[in-house]
Amino acid sequence: AQSVTQLGSHVSVSEGALVLLRCNYSSSVPPYLFWYVQYPNQGLQLLLKYTTGATLVKGINGFEAEFKKSETSFHLTKPSAHMSDAAEYFCAVKWPGAQKLVFGQGTRLTINP
Amino acid sequence: EAGVAQSPRYKIIEKRQSVAFWCNPISGHATLYWYQQILGQGPKLLIQFQNNGVVDDSQLPKDRFSAERLKGVDSTLKIQPAKLEDSAVYLCASSSAGGGGGFGEQYFGPGTRLTVT
Numbered sequence: 001a002q003s004v005t006q007l008g009s010h011v012s013v014s015e016g017a018l019v020l021l022r023c024n025y026s027s028s029v030p031p032y033l034f035w036y037v038q039y040p041n042q043g044l045q046l047l048l049k050y051t052t053g054a055t056l057v058k059g060i061n062g063f064e065a066e067f068k069k070s071e072t073s074f075h076l077t078k079p080s081a082h083m084s085d086a087a088e089y090f091c092a093v094k095w096p097g098a099q100k101l102v103f104g105q106g107t108r109l110t111i112n113p
Numbered sequence: 114e115a116g117v118a119q120s121p122r123y124k125i126i127e128k129r130q131s132v133a134f135w136c137n138p139i140s141g142h143a144t145l146y147w148y149q150q151i152l153g154q155g156p157k158l159l160i161q162f163q164n165n166g167v168v169d170d171s172q173l174p175k176d177r178f179s180a181e182r183l184k185g186v187d188s189t190l191k192i193q194p195a196k197l198e199d200s201a202v203y204l205c206a207s208s209s210a211g212g213g214g215g216f217g218e219q220y221f222g223p224g225t226r227l228t229v230t
Binding site for chain 1: 117146153154155156157158161168169204206218219220221222223224226
């Protein structure tokens with residue numbers, strides 16, 4: 001079955017440090033890829049997406065992600081963490097021809113002062 | 114533009130009771146989704162509507178869950194009777210694009226947190 005795996009349910013970094021959240025998917029067919037952020041008691045907000053074209057995608061709040069087909073990965077990065085980045089982050093995949101988004105289990109990002 | 118609206122925001126019920134959630138999507142969005150998000154997990158699609166027709170309800174527990182989208186605008190999700198394992202956040206999302214594998218960005222509401230005791 002097609003699946004999405006986020007490595008690490010909880011990531012903790014210091015303010016100003018690099019943020020790296022990992023996402024891998026299981027498929028040889030390149031899907032559409034998304035990262036969503038969820039702040040406490042709020043819905044999901046789209047950070048960035050990859051559909052076609054340039055494999056390095058820039059999103060909101062200084063985040064970016066790179067689609068690597070050979071590694072079936074779409075890791076999310078931010079060069080310098082800010083306290084306001086503390087939230088839950090979800091990777092999601094939509095396979096061509098499929099109707100729905102499939103979400104990973106989420107990674108909770110904690111920022112230490 | 115106004116976002117996806119959901120109500121209530123919080124609901125506490127006892128097991129075997131019934132509950133209903135309401136969602137009003139972004140104006141003009143043809144596609145509406147209901148997700149269940151259990152604590153510590155990613156959202157799981159329960160049902161997808163295209164206008165007022167069901168596109169995918171393969172993961173909807175139809176013995177206790179039902180959903181409708183009359184007139185192709187707002188939608189109601191009902192659970193009857195509720196079980197302890199139904200405790201979760203129920204998210205509604207909408208998008209302007211349809212299915213067929215094309216890309217349609219989904220916009221999410223704030224969710225309804227259901228606690229079943």
